[in-house]
Amino acid sequence: MRFPLRRRVSPEPAGVGGTVRVDARTKNLTKRLRPGDVAVINHRDIDQVSAEALVACRPAAVVNAAESISGRYPNLGPSILVEAGIPLLDHVGEPVMAAVSDGESARVHDGELIVGDTVIARGTVLDAAAIEVAMTDARAGLSTQMEAFAANTMEYLLQERDLLLDGVGLPDIRTDMEGRHVLVVVRGYHYKEDLQMLRPFIRDYKPVLIGVDGGADALVEAGLKPTMIVGDMDSVSDSTLRCGAEVVVHAYRDGRAPGLSRVQELGVKDPVVFPATGTSEDIAMLLADDKGADLIVAVGTHATLVEFLDKGRAGMASTFLTRLRVGSKLVDAKGVSRLYRTSVPTWMLVVLVLAGFLALFVALGSTPAGDTIFQLLGSRWDAFWSWLTGVFE
Template sequence: MTAATTAISGPARVDSSPLALARRLQPGDVAIVDALDLDKRAAAALAARRPAAVVNAQACISGRLPTTGALVLLEAGIPVVESAGQDVLAFRDGAQVTVEGDSVASAGRIADAGSRLTLEDVEQRIRVADQDLHVHVASFTATALDLLHRDADLFLDGIGLPELRLPVDGRPVVVVTSRFAGGDEVLARFARERRPVVIGVGDGADAARAAGLNPRIVLGDIDSVGEDVLRRASQVIVHDPAGRDAGLARAQAIGLSHDDCDASLASEDVALLAAHAAGASVVIVAGGRDGLLDYVEDRSTAGAGALLSRLVASGAVVDAAVLPALYRHRYSAWTAWGALGLAAAALLLAAWGTPEGHDALAGAWTWLAETVGGGA
């Protein structure tokens, strides 16, 4: 058999969101997702967990935009089947799945014929899509201008933003979005040392908690957020730009004290702007968007809203991905003095082990004892 037809088997892990799936994916699993135009960030999160294969119910690269998610997976040596149809999403989580060629099967059920991707095919489709990118950028720009005109009061004056009840002025804030995959040691160390206010956005609140961060504020659709995380938060702000009531119903059902926000922006952008308006010294976004394409490929107004929000708060916003290049571990005074003390002790022990050093230290000790004794 060729590499393209060799059968690959493993337990199915099913989630429409690649980033949510990446948090629980284990090496050897078969990742099953539902993502049109799989983006680079989501693919990298999946690749880091080393699945046996990735199966996408939709096209990984539709040709609309030069998305590179499939390329990231293939270059990592992970087989990819795209356009496998909605049937794969019905596979039972944990059930054994076999991927052979274009076929995906589990428990006797065979999904609609997908397409096993190759590097050559993906590279060619990216080149073709790249030729039309300027058209999408122009359309994106027009959408952003319309949005700015419609919501100028919110962007320019902060009207409609929720008021953060925790003291934020002059403090660092970390906004953890649902795209945060965890495993960021530098961010965790920054949080331990600088004690920022952590805002968990929707499912990002659970991701923050799992990463050792403490989301003091939870903002967004709380319908699927763990109850323990919600009750530990100092403030819960229910927000859904689509106008759904699931989060509000959840809050009422569990008797949770909460605030409401009806801004039309995505929750992560509301969190960013609210922190900036409250005077945060810096806003670190964990799980932010990755470059222009990540904004443009969002066919809703969310991409335009995200870019405008970044522009409004541009002087205070940093992506967690660049934190390792900007932040250095800060040692306490006790740590520094302790290190100096250990170094001095090591030098003294080394000197004591030589005849000359032994005599010198003995003479110094005698002199010190006589000096102190004479003074007494």
């Protein structure tokens, strides 16, 4: 175990620095991380979603107490941070989480985290070359992760076969989904871009909007009101929980629901508790399927093997089986923003608008009313020009 280093250094500033923001949970930290801050996290195997959330906050540097790439599998997060130009100080040791506090000024220089003129922790600065070496080693162990994923899949199937096959244990809900389209939003891969591209679909079909934890905030940020919020309630804001949506609290299989107390304290009306082994996005899809949804459109959910492994959780096997269970009802909107992007340049749009106005003027000039309007405008212009020349004379 590494311990904080209390070594004094030269007071001359060097490296990059800013205000320290520290949190063991990356998704909680990004809610209060501001541009120029130094993010101190404890995140083993930084995944793509977490890295993209950090990049969006534009911190001066990221300091990770844990291993950013442990070698279990080729996780995508560290390369995203480094490609964005954010220094990543890796594996400085868990004691750093208690050695620094929110609001302190710190800097990262030469592999060290420095507060004032004191070295607090030391680690390895990951660059593109170091990440490539670590990823090569991680790919060598991918077969082990595949075996573990397969074993977890079978274990989940045995535990939840009644729920998956027959819907046993699904709670009653107030939201009517019979024969309707349902949009399930998870704060995951490319969710913002894909949600933006789906606006015509939302406008035309008015689907039931289900936000999975932070996905409910994503709907609100997009100017939409979630119909239902599903999750363990650890990453959704208080204001969104009070928006009037039906709330389904994801509980452990033994009935424990840590998020229920928070929901009740906020005064949310009649929250529903759903005990299940899988993830919150799983139970959102299972609810939509069981309650008669005609189509389930998923935004930000996990779809590929790399994404299942990149999350680094054994429970992701449940999502794989849930997608098989939902079957043909499920349409994954992942990457729709990259599938279609307008390639019309701005200058062409300007020319098109000007051409439209020109056609309008020509059409008006060919009518008696238009001719009268143009004569009136000409008279006004002559009067203005006469006044203007008189001023200068």
